[in-house]
Each structure stands twice: as C-alpha cells, then as structure tokens.
Amino acid sequence: xxxxxxxxxxxxxxxxxxxxxxxLYRLILGLLSNPLTVLxxxxxxxxxxxxxxxxxxxxxSPIRQNLSVRLQPPSWExxxxxxxxxxxxxxxxxxxxxxxxxxxxxxxxxxxxxxxxVGAISGYFGGWVDRVLMGVTDIFLSMPKLILALAFVAALGxxxxxxxxxxxxxxxxxxxxxxxxxxxxxxxxxFIAAVRLQGGSAxxxxxxxxxxxxxxxxxxxxxxDMAGIILTAxxxxxxxLGAQPPMPEWGAMxxxxxxxxxNQWWVATMPGIAIVIVSLGFxxxxxxxxxxxxxxxxxxx
Amino acid sequence: MTSAIFLxxxxxxxxxxPITHDISLDIAEGESFAxxxxxxxxxxxxxxxxxxxxxxxxxxxxxxGEKRGHGVDRASVKACQMVFQDPYxxxxxxxxxxxxxSEPLAIHGIGNRGERVEEMLRxxxxxxxxxxxxxHQMSGGQRQxxxxxxxxxxxPKVLLLDEPTSALDVSVQAEILNLLKRLKREQKLxxxxxxxxxxxxxxxxxxxxxxxxxxxxxxxxxxxxxxGDFSDPYARELYAASGGESVSV
Numbered sequence: 276x277x278x279x280x281x282x283x284x285x286x287x288x289x290x291x292x293x294x295x296x297x298x299l300y301r302l303i304l305g306l307l308s309n310p311l312t313v314l315x316x317x318x319x320x321x322x323x324x325x326x327x328x329x330x331x332x333x334x335x336s337p338i339r340q341n342l343s344v345r346l347q348p349p350s351w352e353x354x355x356x357x358x359x360x361x362x363x364x365x366x367x368x369x370x371x372x373x374x375x376x377x378x379x380x381x382x383x384x385x386x387x388x389x390x391x392x393v394g395a396i397s398g399y400f401g402g403w404v405d406r407v408l409m410g411v412t413d414i415f416l417s418m419p420k421l422i423l424a425l426a427f428v429a430a431l432g433x434x435x436x437x438x439x440x441x442x443x444x445x446x447x448x449x450x451x452x453x454x455x456x457x458x459x460x461x462x463x464x465x466f467i468a469a470v471r472l473q474g475g476s477a478x479x480x481x482x483x484x485x486x487x488x489x490x491x492x493x494x495x496x497x498x499x500d501m502a503g504i505i506l507t508a509x510x511x512x513x514x515x516l517g518a519q520p521p522m523p524e525w526g527a528m529x530x531x532x533x534x535x536x537x538n539q540w541w542v543a544t545m546p547g548i549a550i551v552i553v554s555l556g557f558x559x560x561x562x563x564x565x566x567x568x569x570x571x572x573x574x575x576x
Numbered sequence: 577m578t579s580a581i582f583l584x585x586x587x588x589x590x591x592x593x594p595i596t597h598d599i600s601l602d603i604a605e606g607e608s609f610a611x612x613x614x615x616x617x618x619x620x621x622x623x624x625x626x627x628x629x630x631x632x633x634x635x636x637x638x639x640x641g642e643k644r645g646h647g648v649d650r651a652s653v654k655a656c657q658m659v660f661q662d663p664y665x666x667x668x669x670x671x672x673x674x675x676x677x678s679e680p681l682a683i684h685g686i687g688n689r690g691e692r693v694e695e696m697l698r699x700x701x702x703x704x705x706x707x708x709x710x711x712h713q714m715s716g717g718q719r720q721x722x723x724x725x726x727x728x729x730x731x732p733k734v735l736l737l738d739e740p741t742s743a744l745d746v747s748v749q750a751e752i753l754n755l756l757k758r759l760k761r762e763q764k765l766x767x768x769x770x771x772x773x774x775x776x777x778x779x780x781x782x783x784x785x786x787x788x789x790x791x792x793x794x795x796x797x798x799x800x801x802x803x804g805d806f807s808d809p810y811a812r813e814l815y816a817a818s819g820g821e822s823v824s825v
Contacts (some may be wrong), residue, residue, distance in 0.1 A: 286713060287705035294672045465666035468629055469726060473680040474653040483679075487670055543696040 305567040310564025318556025326372040330505050333366035338521040346539045350442040358531065364545045367523035371546065374524045375553060378439055378508045385443040390450025391493055395481050397451065398458025407457065415448040420503075421510055428516040435524070438517040442507050446500060453496055457489045491568035498561035502554035509550055525550050578641050580605040580734050580766035581626060581656075586616070586635035595621045596790040598635075603783075605640070605733070608760065608767040610777040612814065613787035619770040620661075622787075623736045626768070627658045640733060654684075656734040657727035662743045663719035667711040673697075673722050674707045680729040692729070700725040701824070717748035721755065730737045730762070738770040741776060753779055774818045777801060786811040789795055 283300070288294040294543050325332060336352075341361035346511070349356040355364035397408040427441035461467055462485070470480050505525075511517035512526025520527065525546040532543025581603040588596045596618040603609045611619040622812055623628035626637060628648035637644050639655045643784045650789060660666035667676060686692070700721040711719055720740065727735060740756065741749040757780060760767060777784050778801050786794045786808065794808040806812045 286709075288672075288708035289705075290708060291672065291674060294674075294710070296711070465660040465662060466668045469658075469660065469666055469723075470679065471648055472627055472629065472653065472658055473683055473726075473730065474648060474650055475679070475683050479683070484668060488668075 277386075302567055306563050308564045309566060311559045312566075315556045315559025315561075315563060318552060319560055322376060322553055322556065325369055326376045328374055329370045333363075333369040335363035335366040337362065337370040337523045342566050346535065346542070348539070349541055355545040356539070358528070358542050359535060364528070364541065367528060368525070368546055369535055370496050370552075371523040371525045371528065371549065373503055374435065374518055374522060375508070375550075378435070378442070379501050379504050379557075381439045382443045382446060382504050383501070385439075386447040387450055387493055387497050389443075390447040391454045391486060391489060393447070394451040394454025395458045395485050396488060398455040399462055399477065399485060401462075405455075408451070412451045414481045415445070416452070417439040418445075420445045421507055424507055424511060425514070425516065428511060433516045433519060435518045435522065438508060438511045441511070442504055445507070446504065449500070450493060450496065454489045457492060458485055461485050461488055491564075495561055495565040497567060498557055498564055501557035501561070505550060505554050505557075559561060577601070578605055579603060579638070579726060580607070580640055581609075581768055582636070582638035582641075583622075583626075584636040584638075586622070586625065586633055586637060588621050588630055588633040590621075590630065590632065594790070595630075596787075599790075599792055601785060601792065601795075603766060604675065607641055607783065608763060608769065608781040610769045610771060610781040610784040611787055612770075612772060612774065612777060612784055614814075617787040618790040619787050620738055623658060623738050623768065627656065627736055628652055629658075641818055650684075653732075654730050655732055656685070656736060657718075657726045657730060657732040658738065659723050661717050661739040661741050663723050664711075664743070666723050667719055670712055672708045672710055673702075673714075676722060676726055677729055684730065696725045697727060699728070699759065702750075715748075717742050717751060720744060720748075721751055724752075724755065724759070728759070731763075733764075734766045734768070737767055739771050739773075740769070742773065751778075753787040756780060774801060774815070786814060 282293065283297050285293065285297060288297055306316070339362065341357075343361065344353070344357050345359055345361040347353050347357040353363050353365065355368060358364055358367070391411065393408055397405045423445045424438070424441040427444055428437050431437040431440065467480060467484060470484055475484075488530050508517055508524070509526025509529065512524040513530040515527070515530065518524030518527050528546040529543045532539075532546070579602050581601065582599040583599050586596065586599045587594060599622055601609070611622060613619055621630055624638070625633050628644070628646070631646040633646065635709060637770050639652055642651065642655070644652050674693055678689045681689045681692060693707065694704055697707060700723050702718065702725070706714065706718065714722070724740070738758070741752050744752060753776060756767070759765060767780065769777070771777060778798055781798055783795065783797050784801060785792045786796070786806075794806060794811045796806060796811070800806060801815070804812070805816045806815060
C-alpha cells in the first residue's frame with residue numbers, strides 16, 4: 276500500500292500515466308480532507324446506488340395502487356407512509372432517484388459542453404464572433420430560468436425529455452459567460468502565445484490549451500448548479516409540465532401531496548426531504564471541488 | 577554573410593496607438609544582438625512583431641532573407657522562436673514538461689517525439705526525471721530551461737529572447753546566461769535579446785541598439801559598451817545610470 280502511495284506522490288514521475296495519476300490522487304486527497312465534501316460525496320454515492328438498485332431497495336412497486344391502504348402514516352410497513360392512491364411513498368422516492376439523476380446528468384452533459392464551447396470560441400476570437408455569440412447568450416440570460424423552461428415545455432409538450440431539453444436550454448448561457456471570461460484572461464497569456472508561435476491552429480489552442488483550464492471552474496459551477504437543476508425539474512413536475520403520472524418524480528409527488536398537506540403531511544414532505552438532501556449533497560460536493568480545483572486557491576496542492 | 581533578421585522602416589502599432597517608428601536593423605547570421613532601453617521604449621514590441629504576435633506594422637521584415645507576413649505562418653515558425661520573460665506565465669499550468677515539449681512536434685507532425693524530448697532536456701541541462709513534472713513542481717530557473725527547450729524544439733535558427741533572466745534570482749541568471757551562450761555555440765543560433773541589464777549585454781552579445789520612445793537612437797558594438805564610448809546623449813545617460821565601468825564584468 277505504501278509503495279502505491281509513494282508511486283502516486285512521486286516528485287519525479289517516470290511516465291505520463293504516473294504524472295496524471297499522481298495529480299488525480301492529490302486531488303482526491305484534497306477532497307477527502309474536507310468533512311463537508313465527504314458528506315456531499317456520501318449523499319451523491321447513496322443517490323447513485325439507490326438509483327442503480329432501486330428495484331432491490333424498494334419494497335413495493337412505485338406505481339401499483341392499493342386503495343385499501345391509502346394515506347397511511349409512516350410505519351414499519353410503509354416507512355414513509357402511503358399516498359392518496361395507496362402507493363408506498365418510500366418506494367416512489369427510491370424510484371424517483373432514477374429520474375432525478377437522469378435529469379441532472381443529461382442536463383449537465385448537454386448544457387456544460389455547449390456553454391464551454393460557445394464561451395471559449397467567443398472569448399478567443401473576439402470581434403464580431405464574440406458580439407454575435409454573446410448577444411444570443413444575453414438574450415437567454417435575460418429571461419428567468421423557470422419561466423423560460425415553462426415556455427419551452429409548453430411549446431414542446433409536457434414530458435420528462437422535454438423538461439430536460441428545456442432546462443438544458445436555460446442553463447448553458449451561464450456556462451458560456453464563465454468560459455468566455457476565463458478565455459479572455461488566458462488568451463493573452465504567454466503560454467498561449469507560445470503555442471501560437473509554434474504554429475498551433477485556433478481549434479487546437481482552444482481544444483487542447485484553453486478548454487482544459489476552463490473545465491475545472493465549469494465542473495464546480497455545474498455541481499453547484501445541480502441543486503438548481505433538481506429544483507427546476509421539481510418545479511416543472513409540480514406544475515404538471517415535467518414527468519407525467521404515474522412516474523414517481525419528486526416534484527410531481529409534492530404536487531399531488533398538496534391536497535392533503537394539512538392532515539397527511541408525509542405525502543408532500545417525504546419527497547421534499549429527498550430534494551433538500553440531494554441538493555445539499557451537490558452543494559457540499561461543489562464547494563469541496565472549488566477548494567481543490569480552483570487555480571486561485573493554489574495549484575500546488 | 578546574409579542577414580538573419582532585417583528590419584527596414586518598421587513602424588508597429590497596437591490598434592490606433594503607434595508603438596515604434598521607423599525601426600531599421602540588420603542582424604547577421606550567428607550574431608547576438610541586444611535591444612536595450614527604458615521600459616515602454618518598444619523593445620518587446622519589436623520582438624513580438626518579428627515573431628508574428630504583433631501583426632499591425634508597416635515596412636519590411638526579413639527572416640533569413642525571406643520576407644515575412646504579418647501573422648504567424650509555418651515557415652517563420654520554423655525559422656524563429658521566442659523565449660518569454662516570465663517563466664511562471666509562459667508554461668501551461670496543467671501540462672507536464674513532456675507535453676509542453678511534444679506539442680510543437682505534434683503540430684508539425686514530427687515523429688520520434690520521446691527521443692527528441694529527452695535529447696532536448698539533456699541539451700538544456702535538465703535531468704530526465706523532470707520530464708513528467710508539472711510547472712509547479714519546478715523552480716524558476718528550471719522552468720526557464722523548459723521554456724528555452726520548447727523554443728528550440730523546432731530547431732529554429734533565430735531565437736528571440738525577451739528579458740530571459742529578469743524574472744530569476746541572480747545566481748540562476750548566471751546559469752541561464754551560460755546555457756544560452758553554450759546553446760548558441762552548439763546550435764549556431766542567432767540571438768535577438770531584449771534587456772535593460774547592460775552586464776547581460778556585454779556577456780552575451782556582439783552588438784546592441786539603444787531604443788528610446790519607439791526609435792533606435794544608436795547602434796553600437798559591445799566594445800563601445802565596455803568603454804562607454806557612445807555618440808548619442810541618451811545612450812551615454814543609460815550607460816552612466818547602469819554604473820559605468822561595472823558593465824565590463
């Protein structure tokens with residue numbers, strides 16, 4: 276074990292792989308030294324395992340109705356109680372983690388690269404390219420996120436896929452702005468001038484020299500935004516524009532619990548707690564990543 | 577001898593602002609030439625224009641006899657490279673020495689990269705254990721050696737040096753200067769050096785041009801630097817300000 280550690284922390288790595296692995300190892304060490312980050316990681320890990328093994332964890336089907344046990348309070352038989360149609364809320368929350376994770380991941384996968392690329396191209400070339408791209412970005416930025424997502428879902432039709440597309444459309448402009456700001460700083464740095472002097476093309480400089488330096492702040496930002504994405508998805512679900520019944524989406528579950536909130540509090544509260552915990556988990560993880568990845572906090576770590 | 581760098585009436589500007597006026601220089605192959613002068617006199621701008629990083633200029637610039645265009649092009653890249661002033665800002669913070677040195681080879685599709693990188697590390701006096709280090713794992717002098725190695729990867733004949741030692745400790749400065757002197761001898765390089773440090777000029781260079789307010793006020797041989805025998809009043813002033821005789825170290 277000690278030898279693996281020595282190999283990873285070696286001051287003079289002997290191969291590309293070792294240099295890369297060493298950097299990654301130091302990064303993980305940095306992450307694990309912060310208790311809140313570990314908590315965040317733990318929450319995300321629980322979310323992911325729950326999503327993967329939802330069928331094994333959930334004691335009941337998330338959609339089968341049993342009207343003889345409707346609106347049961349939490350008990351050992353029904354851990355989080357049952358809803359108005361007699362469905363086990365715990366099973367629904369467990370299966371809902373899949374939907375939440377899908378939304379979060381797909382939005383990140385769609386929005387982050389688009390924002391990154393638009394921002395880097397805009398910042399690197401400047402001039403009219405910058406003006407056009409940033410003009411488009413500003414138009415998207417000037418509209419409230421949820422309202423814009425609502426408009427898109429209304430136009431595309433309700434459903435989980437359209438909700439994902441709508442949320443992605445509303446999140447990329449912020450990433451484009453960040454990437455542009457970072458690119459503007461990097462563009463005039465000497466190491467970029469050196470690559471230009473070696474004959475590197477603009478595409479090569481952006482892809483291999485500028486984007487790698489923008490990604491860390493992007494990862495931080497995306498992780499921190501995940502909470503917001505979950506909330507927007509839940510908001511759309513709550514309004515009936517996201518996941519459609521009987522899908523166990525957390526926001527939609529809160530919406531159905533609204534009618535019983537005074538007498539059967541658990542129907543709306545349980546999925547609400549799930550949203551809060553998962554959002555917090557992403558926030559903690561994002562904060563920890565910022566401490567480790569942000570170059571301003573010292574690259575020497 | 578043909579001239580390595582030839583400038584005829586070159587006026588460079590950044591946007592609307594003119595930086596230099598009618599610079600004419602003729603630097604022979606194998607020569608070491610210094611541009612000296614106060615901050616803001618346009619020395620670095622001249623280097624950037626020759627390298628292709630300051631594309632707004634009028635006049636003629638020839639590199640090894642070839643007229644050069646205003647931007648960076650493949651021919652000029654292989655003829656002439658530049659070493660920047662600050663070794664802390666001129667290396668990509670997330671790339672290992674190996675990646676930095678392989679990049680020019682990859683751009684130009686040159687094979688045998690591993691061997692060439694090792695060979696170049698040896699040439700600039702870096703142990704091979706530095707090959708997979710990141711910049712933050714090295715000292716300023718070691719970084720500057722990497723920057724010099726990077727500039728030499730494409731085997732240029734002309735090397736533009738922008739105050740290559742001013743960001744370094746005094747003891748490290750001497751090492752880098754000795755390295756530059758040895759490399760020049762071994763690889764038959766032409767140096768155009770920007771500095772405000774006259775001892776560096778007398779150590780490394782054959783001739784120098786004194787610049788002020790974007791103009792060359794005097795071109796002198798380094799022997800004149802040793803005796804302080806300048807004709808231009810500003811050049812004499814500069815010589816006196818840097819301590820006169822102490823220059824002839």
